[in-house]
Amino acid sequence: xSARPAMAALLDSPRWLGVLMIAPAVLYIVLxxxxxxxxxxxxxxxxxxxxxxxxxxxxxxxxxSVLETTKFQTSLRxxxxxxxxxxxxxxxxxxxLAMALLKDFRGKWLVRLLIxxxxxxxxxxxxxxxxxxxxxxxxxxxxxLEALGLIGADGWFxxxxxxxxxxGSVITIHVWRILPLATxxxxxxxxxxxxxxxxAAQVDGASFWRHLFQITLPLIRPIMLVAGLFxxxxxxxxxxxxxxxxxxxxxxxxxxLASLAFFTGIQAGDLAEGAAxxxxxxxxxxxxAVAFLRVARRAExx
Amino acid sequence: xxMSQALKRVTARGGHLGLIGLFTVFSAFPFYWMFITTxxxxxxxxxxxxxxxIYNEPPTLENLRVLFFDTLYVRWLGNTLFVGVLVVFVTLxxxxxxxxxxxxxxxxxxxxxxxxxxxxxxxxxxxxxxPMSRLIGDLGLQDSLWSLVLVYPSFTIPFCTWLLMGFFxxxxxxxxxxxxxxxxxxxxxxxxxxxxxxxxxxxxxxxFTLTLVMQEFVYALTFITAARNYTVSVGVxxxxxxxxxxxxxxxxxxxxxxxxxxAVLYNFFVDRFIAGFTVGAIK
Numbered sequence: 001x002s003a004r005p006a007m008a009a010l011l012d013s014p015r016w017l018g019v020l021m022i023a024p025a026v027l028y029i030v031l032x033x034x035x036x037x038x039x040x041x042x043x044x045x046x047x048x049x050x051x052x053x054x055x056x057x058x059x060x061x062x063x064x065s066v067l068e069t070t071k072f073q074t075s076l077r078x079x080x081x082x083x084x085x086x087x088x089x090x091x092x093x094x095x096x097l098a099m100a101l102l103k104d105f106r107g108k109w110l111v112r113l114l115i116x117x118x119x120x121x122x123x124x125x126x127x128x129x130x131x132x133x134x135x136x137x138x139x140x141x142x143x144x145l146e147a148l149g150l151i152g153a154d155g156w157f158x159x160x161x162x163x164x165x166x167x168g169s170v171i172t173i174h175v176w177r178i179l180p181l182a183t184x185x186x187x188x189x190x191x192x193x194x195x196x197x198x199x200a201a202q203v204d205g206a207s208f209w210r211h212l213f214q215i216t217l218p219l220i221r222p223i224m225l226v227a228g229l230f231x232x233x234x235x236x237x238x239x240x241x242x243x244x245x246x247x248x249x250x251x252x253x254x255x256x257l258a259s260l261a262f263f264t265g266i267q268a269g270d271l272a273e274g275a276a277x278x279x280x281x282x283x284x285x286x287x288x289a290v291a292f293l294r295v296a297r298r299a300e301x302x
Numbered sequence: 303x304x305m306s307q308a309l310k311r312v313t314a315r316g317g318h319l320g321l322i323g324l325f326t327v328f329s330a331f332p333f334y335w336m337f338i339t340t341x342x343x344x345x346x347x348x349x350x351x352x353x354x355x356i357y358n359e360p361p362t363l364e365n366l367r368v369l370f371f372d373t374l375y376v377r378w379l380g381n382t383l384f385v386g387v388l389v390v391f392v393t394l395x396x397x398x399x400x401x402x403x404x405x406x407x408x409x410x411x412x413x414x415x416x417x418x419x420x421x422x423x424x425x426x427x428x429x430x431x432x433p434m435s436r437l438i439g440d441l442g443l444q445d446s447l448w449s450l451v452l453v454y455p456s457f458t459i460p461f462c463t464w465l466l467m468g469f470f471x472x473x474x475x476x477x478x479x480x481x482x483x484x485x486x487x488x489x490x491x492x493x494x495x496x497x498x499x500x501x502x503x504x505x506x507x508x509x510f511t512l513t514l515v516m517q518e519f520v521y522a523l524t525f526i527t528a529a530r531n532y533t534v535s536v537g538v539x540x541x542x543x544x545x546x547x548x549x550x551x552x553x554x555x556x557x558x559x560x561x562x563x564x565a566v567l568y569n570f571f572v573d574r575f576i577a578g579f580t581v582g583a584i585k
Binding site: 022129138 | 319321328330333335336347348353354355396397406408421422425426428433452455459460463489516517520523534535536538539553554556560564565569572576
């Protein structure tokens with residue numbers, strides 16, 4: 001058998017052609033995601049630093065020493081506060097906004113474009129815009145509050161310089177950035193509900209709240225789960241907003257696991273400890289992945 | 303009775319528009335603010351008693367001149383484009399065949415593999431950047447744009463494979479079968495028939511890849527140290543903000559120019575992005 005017919009047979013067999021066509025992509029992902037992922041786990045159990053050439057294993061030492069620092073404990077708590085508060089706000093506001101956008105009105109395309117901006121623009125650059133809006137000396141928000149007579153000239157808020165305000169600011173800006181994504185996903189869900197269901201509820205005389213909680217929300221539950229899960233992953237693992245606005249400050253009150261891993265592992269060069277910190281993100285990711293698979297399976301069955 | 307009904311409708315309508323207006327202002331204000339600041343004189347910006355919503359001194363193009371001629375901004379844009387084009391090339395080369403294979407050829411295990419590939423998109427850069435930084439160092443790619451070309455496909459391939467799979471599934475099988483009856487192999491039918499009619503889907507993948515490259519921050523911040531090798535999303539926040547003096551006018555100009563055109567372009571494709579994101583959750 002010469003090479004040519006064998007080749008032709010290969011190009012015609014769905015099974016082997018499929019393997020051949022998908023193999024490069026899978027290989028690339030294994031090398032560029034899988035390998036670092038395994039290394040991330042190995043590093044966390046080792047004494048590796050930026051300069052060292054070998055990997056020696058130290059067991060749970062990194063985790064223990066990391067867990068003992070107040071910096072880590074603060075960051076862990078901040079991560080949960082940041083992610084949960086932000087994501088609850090995103091889901092509530094996203095549902096409200098999606099329902100408002102469901103109705104037709106003039107200029108809807110422009111409104112949609114403007115509402116999507118925070119998500120489609122590079123987030124580091126959008127956040128710089130906020131850095132200027134929240135500037136300690138020239139904040140336009142403070143200026144407006146003073147012009148309205150709500151605060152005095154000496155009562156200007158240090159939006160990023162006071163612990164609670166700083167946390168509030170980074171949460172607000174994270175919400176600002178994720179809200180568009182949640183809104184368009186929820187809008188897609190709302191649009192997919194058949195009209196006659198709403199009409200039937202109208203005929204039955206269901207009140208607005210009853211309609212919302214007993215018909216609309218249950219129907220979009222799978223898609224709310226998708227939006228919620230993705231949002232949670234973003235919120236738990238992101239460091240861009242915090243890096244640009246506060247670098248974790250003041251006094252680590254906005255430090256989260258992802259940013260702490262960066263400062264420890266990259267800037268201070270302690271790869272092992274940085275990897276151990278980052279690895280605390282993993283259980284959460286696993287939980288989200290499992291939840292996502294269950295949603296996907298349920299959608300397949302029904 | 304009719305009066306109160308009409309009144310109710312008017313307030314509902316007003317409330318609806320008010321709500322939409324509030325959200326729109328919240329979303330768009332920072333970009334409007336970038337735009338205004340771009341043309342303001344520094345002396346105008348730095349006077350606390352000035353009304354910041356208007357031009358207290360005549361507008362100026364000085365900030366733009368500084369941005370384009372006295373900073374590395376143009377170079378950063380060029381770097382971003384360089385990385386973007388190469389990443390698009392790598393992504394398409396691997397994701398187009400993979401998407402087709404998942405849509406047509408692999409059956410049940412392919413479905414699981416597809417979901418697995420999509421899930422790798424969720425593995426965040428903040429979990430991987432530490433080992434990556436060392437691998438990149440071992441490869442001798444630290445501080446090189448090639449490190450980004452190598453690493454960025456790790457998130458563009460999963461997403462585009464998933465996206466393209468959806469596109470290929472929507473193409474009627476008859477088209478390929480007719481081509482195969484005409485004597486094409488299955489692979490030949492894929493190249494000659496399927497790809498040409500999927501150009502819209504492939505273009506969507508190109509746009510997403512470019513915007514993902516443009517938005518990426520963590521890897522570029524980790525791998526690149528020399529200012530001249532930055533991409534725009536890292537160069538503006540790290541290089542233009544460091545130092546004692548903030549050139550707010552130029553800074554805002556840099557942010558506005560790099561965000562809004564991309565955002566407008568992206569907007570045309572966002573529905574497809576959502577469709578890709580929600581496969582399975584909406585029937």
